[in-house]
Amino acid sequence: MDERQVLEHYLKERGLKMTKARLLILEAFLGMESHVTAERLYEAVHKLDDGIGQATVFRNIRLFTDAGLAREACRDDGPRQYEHAWRHAHHDHLSCIQCGAVIEFVDGAIETAQQAVYKKYGYVPSGHRMELFGLCPDCAARHNSPQT
Amino acid sequence: MDERQVLEHYLKERGLKMTKARLLILEAFLGMESHVTAERLYEAVHKLDDGIGQATVFRNIRLFTDAGLAREACRDDGPRQYEHAWRHAHHDHLSCIQCGAVIEFVDGAIETAQQAVYKKYGYVPSGHRMELFGLCPDCAARHNSPQT
DNA sequence: ATGCATGCAAAGACTTTGCAAATTC
DNA sequence: GAATTTGCAAAGTCTTTGCATGCAT
Numbered sequence: 001m002d003e004r005q006v007l008e009h010y011l012k013e014r015g016l017k018m019t020k021a022r023l024l025i026l027e028a029f030l031g032m033e034s035h036v037t038a039e040r041l042y043e044a045v046h047k048l049d050d051g052i053g054q055a056t057v058f059r060n061i062r063l064f065t066d067a068g069l070a071r072e073a074c075r076d077d078g079p080r081q082y083e084h085a086w087r088h089a090h091h092d093h094l095s096c097i098q099c100g101a102v103i104e105f106v107d108g109a110i111e112t113a114q115q116a117v118y119k120k121y122g123y124v125p126s127g128h129r130m131e132l133f134g135l136c137p138d139c140a141a142r143h144n145s146p147q148t
Numbered sequence: 149m150d151e152r153q154v155l156e157h158y159l160k161e162r163g164l165k166m167t168k169a170r171l172l173i174l175e176a177f178l179g180m181e182s183h184v185t186a187e188r189l190y191e192a193v194h195k196l197d198d199g200i201g202q203a204t205v206f207r208n209i210r211l212f213t214d215a216g217l218a219r220e221a222c223r224d225d226g227p228r229q230y231e232h233a234w235r236h237a238h239h240d241h242l243s244c245i246q247c248g249a250v251i252e253f254v255d256g257a258i259e260t261a262q263q264a265v266y267k268k269y270g271y272v273p274s275g276h277r278m279e280l281f282g283l284c285p286d287c288a289a290r291h292n293s294p295q296t
Numbered sequence: 297a298t299g300c301a302t303g304c305a306a307a308g309a310c311t312t313t314g315c316a317a318a319t320t321c
Numbered sequence: 322g323a324a325t326t327t328g329c330a331a332a333g334t335c336t337t338t339g340c341a342t343g344c345a346t
Contacts, residue, residue: 016300016301017346019302020344021301022301052302053302055305058337059301060301072225075222076222078335079335080225080336094269105265105269107261107265110261110262113258118280118282120253121253121285122285123280123282123283123288124283126245127282128279129278130279131276131277131278132266132271133277134272134273134274135271136271137269137271163324165324165325167319167320167325169326170326185310186310199327200328201327202311202329203327203329204328206311227310228311
């Protein structure tokens with residue numbers, strides 16, 4: 001089941017309709033990397049069809065979220081960011097605070113330790129989010145020998 | 149060194165001034181729990197001195213962040229949230245998705261595993277953020293036997 | 297045909313900024 | 322006294338909403 005089918009199924013289930021705009025926004029979204037803002041998605045969609053308005057993009061990225069195709073990424077600041085959620089296994093992020101590079105990873109030891117925390121407090125797990133910050137190798141090197 | 153001294157030191161260091169408003173906002177902030185929004189802080193400060201404006205609260209909570217007294221909490225939505233950062237060891241969050249209860253914890257195994265991830269990708273660590281979601285014991289119980 | 301979806305623009309939520317007056321050092 | 326802060330209100334960002342029209346079923 002690919003993303004388009006997921007969306008169609010979701011729509012049919014609740015009497016909603018598939019439209020040209022929806023399909024274009026989905027395509028644009030799928031073609032972009034994770035951490036997409038509504039603004040950037042709007043720009044991308046606008047190139048495919050300049051008749052699509054911002055509000056439609058906002059409305060649909062939210063719809064995709066409800067349909068399980070997108071997920072909001074945690075943010076400190078600035079506009080809301082979305083990432084792909086379908087056939088994208090759960091993962092955590094390792095971000096460079098200098099250049100912004102993002103590595104997505106999954107670490108068994110961390111997942112295991114998290115389960116232990118849930119058990120310790122008697123919570124029933126339903127998901128988590130983790131982001132590690134640091135300097136990527138390139139930036140760390142540049143940092144040590146500025147402009148040699 | 150308590151919070152007030154930290155602030156005074158920070159201010160002196162850069163030729164800034166300690167004002168009544170600053171002090172009141174700091175007091176209000178210290179008296180509140182973590183995950184304080186500017187709005188709620190404003191309300192609290194307003195009770196102490198109704199001559200203090202919103203802008204001043206916004207300006208100062210940001211100042212506190214720069215001074216290391218506060219830290220922005222990760223959010224999906226809604227207004228920005230701040231938590232205490234001084235003499236509050238790093239910790240992670242375990243939140244109940246039903247009632248919103250938040251447990252702050254530190255887990256050695258997780259911290260160790262994170263270091264391993266940094267090493268694996270060659271990143272220089274600078275911090276991280278993690279939030280686990282689930283149902284707290286109370287909500288889980290209520291969930292299994294709704295209104296018995 | 298019957299609604300849902302869209303585009304536009306206006307409104308809303310949250311935050312920042314410009315400026316004259318007040319305050320701190 | 323010189324310079325930072327403040328309160329107010331206006332402006333800015335980002336997002337949502339109201340409404341008439343356009344479309345999908």
